[in-house]
Amino acid sequence: MPANTAGWINVEPPLRRRARTIVRSLARRLLDARDAQELSLLKEHFFKKADASGRDAQALRVSLAILFDLSLQGWKLEVTRSGVRGKPPDPDDKSPEGEKRRLRNSHLHERDNQLRQRSTREFVRKMERKHQGPQGWASIFSVMRDGRELTEKLLEAATIPQGPAQIAYLKTCINPYLQIVKSDAHCPLTGLRLADIWRYFRHTWTTPYNSTPGRKIWILVRDAAAENHPVIGIAAISSAVVQLSARDAWIGWRSEEFLKQLRQEPHAKWGRWLRKSLSLLINGIYKKDFLADSILTSAELRFPNEETIANLLRESTRARNRHQKYPKREEHKGRGRVSHFIWRKQARLDLFRAKRAHSLAGLLDARMKLRDAGFRTGHRAELQGALESTQGRRAIEIVLKHVKASHIGIDMLDITVCGAVAPYNSILGGKLVSLLLTSPEIVKEYANKYANTPSIIASSMAGRPVRRFPRLVFLGTTGMYKVNPSQYNRLRIEAADVGGKKGKWIRFERLGESEGFGSYHLSQETGQEIEAFLAQSHPGTRVNSIFGEGVNPKLRKLREGVDLLGLDSNVLLNHRSSRVVYGIPIASNFRDVLLGLAETPRYILPQARPREITRQIGDFWMRRWMSRRILNQDVLTAVSAHSLSYPICHGARVVLPTIPQESQPPAIDQDDTTLQSVDIRLPLPAPKVITVTHSAQC
Numbered sequence: 001m002p003a004n005t006a007g008w009i010n011v012e013p014p015l016r017r018r019a020r021t022i023v024r025s026l027a028r029r030l031l032d033a034r035d036a037q038e039l040s041l042l043k044e045h046f047f048k049k050a051d052a053s054g055r056d057a058q059a060l061r062v063s064l065a066i067l068f069d070l071s072l073q074g075w076k077l078e079v080t081r082s083g084v085r086g087k088p089p090d091p092d093d094k095s096p097e098g099e100k101r102r103l104r105n106s107h108l109h110e111r112d113n114q115l116r117q118r119s120t121r122e123f124v125r126k127m128e129r130k131h132q133g134p135q136g137w138a139s140i141f142s143v144m145r146d147g148r149e150l151t152e153k154l155l156e157a158a159t160i161p162q163g164p165a166q167i168a169y170l171k172t173c174i175n176p177y178l179q180i181v182k183s184d185a186h187c188p189l190t191g192l193r194l195a196d197i198w199r200y201f202r203h204t205w206t207t208p209y210n211s212t213p214g215r216k217i218w219i220l221v222r223d224a225a226a227e228n229h230p231v232i233g234i235a236a237i238s239s240a241v242v243q244l245s246a247r248d249a250w251i252g253w254r255s256e257e258f259l260k261q262l263r264q265e266p267h268a269k270w271g272r273w274l275r276k277s278l279s280l281l282i283n284g285i286y287k288k289d290f291l292a293d294s295i296l297t298s299a300e301l302r303f304p305n306e307e308t309i310a311n312l313l314r315e316s317t318r319a320r321n322r323h324q325k326y327p328k329r330e331e332h333k334g335r336g337r338v339s340h341f342i343w344r345k346q347a348r349l350d351l352f353r354a355k356r357a358h359s360l361a362g363l364l365d366a367r368m369k370l371r372d373a374g375f376r377t378g379h380r381a382e383l384q385g386a387l388e389s390t391q392g393r394r395a396i397e398i399v400l401k402h403v404k405a406s407h408i409g410i411d412m413l414d415i416t417v418c419g420a421v422a423p424y425n426s427i428l429g430g431k432l433v434s435l436l437l438t439s440p441e442i443v444k445e446y447a448n449k450y451a452n453t454p455s456i457i458a459s460s461m462a463g464r465p466v467r468r469f470p471r472l473v474f475l476g477t478t479g480m481y482k483v484n485p486s487q488y489n490r491l492r493i494e495a496a497d498v499g500g501k502k503g504k505w506i507r508f509e510r511l512g513e514s515e516g517f518g519s520y521h522l523s524q525e526t527g528q529e530i531e532a533f534l535a536q537s538h539p540g541t542r543v544n545s546i547f548g549e550g551v552n553p554k555l556r557k558l559r560e561g562v563d564l565l566g567l568d569s570n571v572l573l574n575h576r577s578s579r580v581v582y583g584i585p586i587a588s589n590f591r592d593v594l595l596g597l598a599e600t601p602r603y604i605l606p607q608a609r610p611r612e613i614t615r616q617i618g619d620f621w622m623r624r625w626m627s628r629r630i631l632n633q634d635v636l637t638a639v640s641a642h643s644l645s646y647p648i649c650h651g652a653r654v655v656l657p658t659i660p661q662e663s664q665p666p667a668i669d670q671d672d673t674t675l676q677s678v679d680i681r682l683p684l685p686a687p688k689v690i691t692v693t694h695s696a697q698c
Contacts, residue, residue, distance in 0.1 A: 011070065012083035013063050013566040019056040020083070022049050023063055027084045030071045043068055058533045062565055065526040066572070072109045088574075103480070107206045110523050112657045114208040124654045127200045133191035138228070140200050142190050144652045145223065145230040147423035147642035150174075154427075154630045154639065162627055167619060170626060174424075175225035176232055176618045177611075178436055180445050181218035189228045194220060201234050201421050203654045206480070208524070212416065214239030214409070215450060217442070221433050223424075231652070233420035233433035237413040237442070240476055242405075246512030246581040247476050252591055253404045255397040262396070263387055269597070271378035274386075274399060277596055278370070281402045282363050285356050286347040286463030290315070295357075303371075304364035312361035319354035326350070340464045343454070347463035356461055362398050369395035407594045410455065410468045413446070415477035415584075419487065422651030426638040427629045430487040432621040437475060438493075438506045438586050439617055440610035443603070446472045473587035473601045474594065478514055478579040488582050495604050498616035504604045506586065513578040522558055522573075530561030537564055 012023050026046050033039050043064070050060040067084070071077060074089035114120055127140040153173040160166040181194040198218050202209045216238040222229040248254045252261065262270055282301070290296050295315050300308040346352060373392035375382045386392030415437060420429025436442075450470045458466040479488060488508045495504035534557065555573070562569040586605070592598035605613055629635050642650045 008085045008087045009571050010083060011086040015056050015059060019053055019060045022060060024079050024084055026064055026067055027077045027079050030077055058536050059565060062529045062533045065529045069522050069526055073106050104206050111206060111208045115656050116659055121656055124656060127196060135189060138190035141644055142228045143197060143231050144644060144650055145226055145423055146644040147639045150423055151636050151640040154636060158630045166627060167622055170622045173225055174223055176221055176432060177224055178441050178614055179220040179222050181220060198234050201231060204652060212238050217445060221436060231421055232424045232429050234417060235433050235437055236417035238416045240408050240412050240414045242408060244581060247583055250511045250583055251594055255400060258400055259393055266380055266384045268380045271380060271383040273597055275378040277403050278367060278399050284462050285360050289348055304368045309361045309365050312357045316354045316357035319350045323350035323354060343459045343465055344463040346460045352460045366395035366398040403596050411471050411593055412474040413472060415475055423639040423642040426635050428625045431491060431625055434487055434491055435493055435617050435621060436614060438584060439614045440605055440607045441614050443472045444610050446470055471593060471601050473590040475584040477582050493620055497620050498605060498613055500605050506604055509583045511581045511583050514581055527554060527558060530558055534561050
């Protein structure tokens with residue numbers, strides 16, 4: 001449904017008359033709803049109406065759920081004679097902080113819904129209860145730093161002139177180190193599971209906590225300078241987003257930029273790269289069943305023709321249709337690590353038979369197009385000839401797409417969680433956590449964790465275990481908001497400052513902005529309603545949440561459900577909240593590695609002594625940011641606000657939203673920088689004794 005000139009779009013699906021009446025009634029009631037409790041009662045009331053509506057019940061539930069989500073995201077709703085229409089909120093470009101506040105409130109709705117779940121509340125309370133640890137009674141509060149104790153030390157440091165003496169003293173105040181979270185590992189000081197510590201602090205973030213498929217590493221940044229080594233911050237690096245236009249253009253993965261580079265520099269190395277890459281990609285696909293079923297011949301692998309391509313595409317369609325009707329989820333779970341038999345069995349499953357046929361069709365099509373363009377040996381003249389041909393350029397684009405796919409899941413990761421917890425967030429601990437993710441410790445941990453792990457997709461496509469040695473050369477991330485986040489903005493470190501070569505830099509490069517499509521503005525409950533709707537509407541579904549079906553199954557399910565409902569997914573899934581995209585090269589030849597031109601990374605930071613480099617990164621952070629930050633009275637006021645004395649009033653504590661028959665003593669939210677409950681006067685330079693007055697109950 002196209003938007004009209006005023007920006008209004010249709011949000012009423014084509015349902016029967018009774019269902020349309022319910023949708024319009026809800027839209028009118030949403031205009032008057034004032035708080036979360038009223039919205040919750042309204043939702044329950046209208047869902048009961050939907051359940052009694054007959055055959056349109058599930059479609060109506062989806063429609064109602066979408067209206068609730070849009071209302072919570074600030075959409076304007078209007079009921080006209082032709083139906084219900086909505087208008088998304090306009091980004092407040094004139095007030096970046098106002099726009100940031102609006103988006104933050106939008107995220108908090110879903111975060112608080114998660115915190116209202118019984119299992120989440122039980123987890124939080126379990127972590128806050130004391131238990132007998134290795135060194136006595138402990139709880140999650142044992143790994144939080146008392147702000148008043150930290151402030152006393154920082155005040156002493158502020159009296160020391162800036163220089164080596166001050167840095168030496170600051171290292172007795174804060175001594176950061178990295179701790180990798182293993183699923184079965186416990187904190188030796190408190191006995192708490194490291195994964196539970198990480199998850200608890202993750203619940204204080206603005207966005208809800210969700211597990212992600214693919215490769216991932218969770219990281220705690222701890223402080224060895226205080227009892228129980230309190231948590232400075234948390235981070236996670238995970239498999240990279242497959243499509244991100246600004247990043248892909250900067251790396252050289254987007255076809256326009258890549259072809260332009262080849263035209264400017266048609267060197268023989270690119271001809272060799274094209275020929276070698278195409279051969280490796282074709283050889284990496286299991287083909288015995290296709291040969292046995294006479295879908296293609298050995299001769300056609302070397303000299304494909306149009307009929308070869310058509311046969312493979314038809315087989316891909318047949319296999320995908322079978323997979324959608326009979327996904328065989330249990331068989332996709334039994335993947336072996338060593339056995340060729342297991343991976344051959346996996347390759348023959350309909351999902352991967354479809355993927356193999358489709359990929360092989362594309363690669364053989366590229367081979368045919370290159371041959372027709374005169375490209376055979378890879379010489380410079382042949383490459384130039386291919387670039388002058390439309391078919392040749394299309395073939396190069398196909399090879400580039402597959403090369404990107406083979407490297408994006410192995411040699412780069414995305415920073416998906418990164419930040420400091422109170423009271424360290426007030427002294428720019430987020431910058432420390434960000435810089436530490438470029439430490440050789442992270443590169444080493446990633447290599448150790450996944451060096452012997454077969455790539456699931458590549459192994460399922462090859463019918464044998466495929467182990468690609470992980471060479472982490474690039475990190476990507478996005479800020480949560482369109483405005484430049486201070487945590488990443490202009491963040492850089494010269495290698496010489498941490499034991500490397502002069503003139504080499506680790507930089508958080510601003511690459512552009514994302515396009516504003518996604519699913520954060522539609523709740524998890526709406527996703528469940530859409531999944532039920534799809535299950536009722538189709539004998540099979542294109543999205544079964546099986547690893548290998550495609551990227552972002554949540555978004556694909558939402559798109560499929562919204563389209564099936566009769567609404568425009570291109571409009572409803574455009575949340576219009578673009579984010580700043582950052583790239584962080586950690587090897588100087590990262591582009592060559594990611595394009596398959598180089599095997600060995602040239603790392604910017606020395607890799608020989610990982611922990612020593614981590615320590616030096618911490619020292620650099622102290623010199624560059626912390627030593628200046630402690631001269632600011634307002635900063636020390638904010639640090640002192642976080643108290644572990646009863647009643648606990650600490651910004652690193654998870655604040656559970658109240659629900660009927662339950663209450664919890666309020667605590668300061670990690671992201672709340674106003675700290676209105678505390679009034680502190682700290683002269684600088686200051687004596688060790690400070691006065692803290694709490695004007696609100698915690």
